[in-house]
Amino acid sequence: MTPAWRRYAPALIFLLPALVGLAVFRLVPILWSFVLSFYDWQIFDQPSFTGLDNYIHILTSPVSGQVLRNTAVFALIYVPGSIALSLVLASVLNNTLRSSTFFRSALFLPYITSTVAVTLAWKWIFSTRFGLLNNALAALGIDAAPAWLADPTYALPAVAIVSIWKDVGFYMILLLAGLQTIDPTYYEAARIDGARVVRRFFRITVPLLSRSLFFVLIIAMVRSTQTFEITYALTEGGPNRSSTTLAYFIYENAFIHFQMGYAAALAYILCFLLGLLTLVNFYFRRRWVHE
Amino acid sequence: MSELTLHEVEKRFGNTEVLRDLSLTVGSGEFASFVGPSGCGKSTLLRIIAGLERATTGEIRIDGRDVGRLEPVDRGVAMVFQNYALYPHMTVRQNIAFPLHTIGLPRQEVEQKVAEAARTLRLTDRLSHKPAALSGGQRQRVAIGRAIVRDPKVFLFDEPLSNLDAALRGEMRIELAELHARLGTTMVYVTHDQVEAMTMSDRIAVLNAGRIEQVGTPTELYHHPSTRFVADFIGRPAMNMLTGQATATDNNGITVSIENQEIRVPVDPGASPPKPGSAVTLGVRPENVAPAETGLRAEVQMVEYLGGVSVIHARTPSGQRLAASLPGAVNVARHAVVGFGFDPTDTHLFTPQGMAFRRRAVAAAALPTFLPTADGDAS
Numbered sequence A: 001m002t003p004a005w006r007r008y009a010p011a012l013i014f015l016l017p018a019l020v021g022l023a024v025f026r027l028v029p030i031l032w033s034f035v036l037s038f039y040d041w042q043i044f045d046q047p048s049f050t051g052l053d054n055y056i057h058i059l060t061s062p063v064s065g066q067v068l069r070n071t072a073v074f075a076l077i078y079v080p081g082s083i084a085l086s087l088v089l090a091s092v093l094n095n096t097l098r099s100s101t102f103f104r105s106a107l108f109l110p111y112i113t114s115t116v117a118v119t120l121a122w123k124w125i126f127s128t129r130f131g132l133l134n135n136a137l138a139a140l141g142i143d144a145a146p147a148w149l150a151d152p153t154y155a156l157p158a159v160a161i162v163s164i165w166k167d168v169g170f171y172m173i174l175l176l177a178g179l180q181t182i183d184p185t186y187y188e189a190a191r192i193d194g195a196r197v198v199r200r201f202f203r204i205t206v207p208l209l210s211r212s213l214f215f216v217l218i219i220a221m222v223r224s225t226q227t228f229e230i231t232y233a234l235t236e237g238g239p240n241r242s243s244t245t246l247a248y249f250i251y252e253n254a255f256i257h258f259q260m261g262y263a264a265a266l267a268y269i270l271c272f273l274l275g276l277l278t279l280v281n282f283y284f285r286r287r288w289v290h291e
Numbered sequence B: 001m002s003e004l005t006l007h008e009v010e011k012r013f014g015n016t017e018v019l020r021d022l023s024l025t026v027g028s029g030e031f032a033s034f035v036g037p038s039g040c041g042k043s044t045l046l047r048i049i050a051g052l053e054r055a056t057t058g059e060i061r062i063d064g065r066d067v068g069r070l071e072p073v074d075r076g077v078a079m080v081f082q083n084y085a086l087y088p089h090m091t092v093r094q095n096i097a098f099p100l101h102t103i104g105l106p107r108q109e110v111e112q113k114v115a116e117a118a119r120t121l122r123l124t125d126r127l128s129h130k131p132a133a134l135s136g137g138q139r140q141r142v143a144i145g146r147a148i149v150r151d152p153k154v155f156l157f158d159e160p161l162s163n164l165d166a167a168l169r170g171e172m173r174i175e176l177a178e179l180h181a182r183l184g185t186t187m188v189y190v191t192h193d194q195v196e197a198m199t200m201s202d203r204i205a206v207l208n209a210g211r212i213e214q215v216g217t218p219t220e221l222y223h224h225p226s227t228r229f230v231a232d233f234i235g236r237p238a239m240n241m242l243t244g245q246a247t248a249t250d251n252n253g254i255t256v257s258i259e260n261q262e263i264r265v266p267v268d269p270g271a272s273p274p275k276p277g278s279a280v281t282l283g284v285r286p287e288n289v290a291p292a293e294t295g296l297r298a299e300v301q302m303v304e305y306l307g308g309v310s311v312i313h314a315r316t317p318s319g320q321r322l323a324a325s326l327p328g329a330v331n332v333a334r335h336a337v338v339g340f341g342f343d344p345t346d347t348h349l350f351t352p353q354g355m356a357f358r359r360r361a362v363a364a365a366a367l368p369t370f371l372p373t374a375d376g377d378a379s
Ligand SMILES: Nc1ncnc2c1ncn2[C@@H]1O[C@H](COP(=O)(O)OP(=O)(O)OP(=O)(O)O)[C@@H](O)[C@H]1O
Pocket: B013, B016, B018, B036, B037, B038, B039, B040, B041, B042, B043, B044, B045, B192
């Protein structure tokens, strides 16, 4: 054995199980689905090579156009909504309820509970006639409340609301950790300098939290394109595909229509879009993230 | 020009009493220092004056107006923090301009004021740097710049020099004193370093465990410490404290016996003179102790040579410590038993409770006087 090999061998041996797992369960499917995206493969038939047909179809068909639009709308509700809400919650928790593990846990709870179970609870909340939400609205004098899950206008926002509710605790914990690294004397200095709450928030908190915010932004964007379980349990993509987003559409193609090649191509388009967005984010990072 | 008055200020955090019955008036344009050991409540007091913390009871007045319930900015105070608290994401320019933007000053005026402050503090070529790129002394000056642009009524400093190295600290002391002379603003300065307080202040308040132990000018505190705590805290090396007994009291003072030597200390016995045989503590500053043929005998433990002076640390036969500070180098061997003497008029006397007897006459030190040169070209 050469000295270098002798040095790295133990590490390699310890890493081996993880590496094998990674290769079998990650790397192989990733490469295989890439190959697959150039084939037409109904799961029970022989695959046939079709070149770029899948991609061309996705980029030209009105259905996938609608799905991409839905995904964008969903992201536009989910990303700003969850970041704004988690930022507010984290700030409140950091300032006034600093010692309260109760609130911290309560807000984090949705993130770790079973998605399908809590989504079913939300389904009742959204229920048109007996739901908590519409009854509450009625109590406020709003009688023409929408049929949330049955109305194409509201189904997608409903999915977004549940997704935000579910994830906001996670982002909040990340931001809270960021907030707790900010030296409180900056706030005292700002008070001496005459900055009131709102100014302190935008001039001190946001810039000093920008690294955490950037991290949360990237994660929220990625997650916004991956929403599946909530859609599945709440609306099944309906009504009339109005709440079908990309991840759900992939599932539909792969495991309902068994169009494996088509689904693989969709997955690669999603991957490409995400990569592009992340690059854009990193490009703008310099403008607002303070090191 | 503003006067700051503290009236019976108290502060408790839960059950811990941090400040007790604190009253003091800082005159308009005065440079006042609070000194005291760590944890005595200096920062708490400053934060109460600033408005970052509320006093439990008591009043804080600035120019006669009760400011106890106002936000810091409405009190007209500016504060320099111990760790500077410069906003790390802003440039020097933005840091200094921050308080001006918050009060909505027009852009042009802001720029003019920032430029002026930068010139005063020699920061002009650093304006577009971030705090991380500055040296300790420069950061210090930015913090001061941020404080002076607003023309505050009262400046508050919380140990502003404690993060600097010794040489820079000395330099900044002079700069701060010059700044005070130029601006003439009322300044309240908090430090645990008695040298800073002594060198810059018009008046010093010595804090001990949340109470003011004594207030006075630097010379008053040096020559007439009213308690043993103050005597110990002011002046370096610290005052020698020798325990002994009072043997007699008459109109000229109190005679004490220290290490079997009779010394008559010229102090005012006051209302309750010590009974013969009761314990007292004699204080004498190392700079007033010199080698002597007669006097206290003590064994030399160590000599600290500091260049300008040497400090001899010795121990009396009964184990009491005695230090003598002498100009230049000294020629004495370790473990040599030598005699130390001092003039009784230079001594202080304390009760066992640590209260000082008022000293009679303090030997007027021969102050060197500088005269202008005759031909007048000294300028
Ligand atoms: N928020 C607080 N809650 C409870 N106790 C506090 C609080 N702030 C300060 N104290 C206590 O008050 C006392 C005085 O603290 P302070 O910071 O004023 O001391 P200091 O004189 O500035 O000391 P240092 O020289 O170390 O800065 C300390 O015993 C400290 O533990």
